[in-house]
Amino acid sequence: MAPRPLGPLVLALGGAAAVLGSVLFILWKTYFGRGRERRWDRGEAWWGAEAARLPEWDEWDPEDEEDEEPALEELEQREVLVLGLDGAGKSTFLRVLSGKPPLEGHIPTWGFNSVRLPTKDFEVDLLEIGGSQNLRFYWKEFVNEVDVLVFVVDSADRLRLPWARQELHKLLDKDPDLPVVVVANKQDLSEAMSMVELQRELGLQAVDNQREVFLLAASIAPAGPSFEEPGTVHIWKLLLELLS
Numbered sequence: 603m604a605p606r607p608l609g610p611l612v613l614a615l616g617g618a619a620a621v622l623g624s625v626l627f628i629l630w631k632t633y634f635g636r637g638r639e640r641r642w643d644r645g646e647a648w649w650g651a652e653a654a655r656l657p658e659w660d661e662w663d664p665e666d667e668e669d670e671e672p673a674l675e676e677l678e679q680r681e682v683l684v685l686g687l688d689g690a691g692k693s694t695f696l697r698v699l700s701g702k703p704p705l706e707g708h709i710p711t712w713g714f715n716s717v718r719l720p721t722k723d724f725e726v727d728l729l730e731i732g733g734s735q736n737l738r739f740y741w742k743e744f745v746n747e748v749d750v751l752v753f754v755v756d757s758a759d760r761l762r763l764p765w766a767r768q769e770l771h772k773l774l775d776k777d778p779d780l781p782v783v784v785v786a787n788k789q790d791l792s793e794a795m796s797m798v799e800l801q802r803e804l805g806l807q808a809v810d811n812q813r814e815v816f817l818l819a820a821s822i823a824p825a826g827p828s829f830e831e832p833g834t835v836h837i838w839k840l841l842l843e844l845l846s
């Protein structure tokens with residue numbers, strides 16, 4: 603049977619989706635690309651950069667104006683894409699890394715969400731794209747543009763693990779050289795799958811040995827106060843190693 607030609611509606615929808623994906627990407631690039639910096643309050647982020655100090659009025663010296671402005675050293679940028687099914691904990695990850703407390707309950711990200719974190723040697727831009735079904739279509743548009751992919755999985759969501767696996771493998775196939783950090787989140791929950799189980803169910807043993815794919819256990823925002831498993835610090839340390 604001859605292949606059916608694509609109807610005009612399908613073509614129009616496909617075109618609109620591609621345009622929206624590009625627009626999202628351009629917005630992100632524009633937001634960060636202009637070097638629009640967020641000023642971190644001391645103590646807001648635990649690696650906090652020193653805030654710039656402006657001179658007081660009585661310290662102002664007109665001769666200073668003639669001095670050439672010192673060139674601001676531009677820090678290099680590193681880009682990290684944060685994906686995973688809705689409710690896995692992506693926004694919580696970004697919040698906790700920024701030194702903010704997790705929000706109560708799940709507030710879905712209807713588009714994208716990003717933070718820029720300064721380090722000694724470079725700045726790290728983390729971009730989350732919402733995990734709801736209609737947004738997953740755009741994920742693949744971004745994977746070739748970043749330095750590392752973080753894929754967050756809800757370790758207690760057994761029912762949807764096959765979906766997570768499918769999406770993860772689509773991304774792995776899209777860019778075979780991209781380092782990937784799979785975060786097995788919500789390990790604090792009693793129904794959470796073990797790391798051995800997750801490695802098997804996510805099909806990670808089958809991934810090429812040469813490839814940089816890591817599976818890390820995490821409890822980014824543990825439900826109980828007494829839980830002592832690692833939060834985000836070990837993920838951040840691995841990211842810094844991969845980005846260096």
Ligand SMILES: Nc1nc2c(ncn2[C@@H]2O[C@H](COP(=O)(O)OP(=O)(O)OP(=O)(O)O)[C@@H](O)[C@H]2O)c(=O)[nH]1
Nearest residue numbers: 688689690691692693694707710711733821822823
């Ligand atoms: N028990 C437990 N809950 C967590 C953990 N991390 C995040 N959560 C909760 O999981 C829910 C969803 O978290 P979000 O960060 O909003 O999920 P998301 O991946 O950004 O979801 P979308 O934006 O819809 O794609 C929130 O209620 C979080 O508090 C964890 O380590 N343990």
Ligand SMILES: [Mg+2]
Nearest residue numbers: 692693710711
């Ligand atoms: Mg979110």
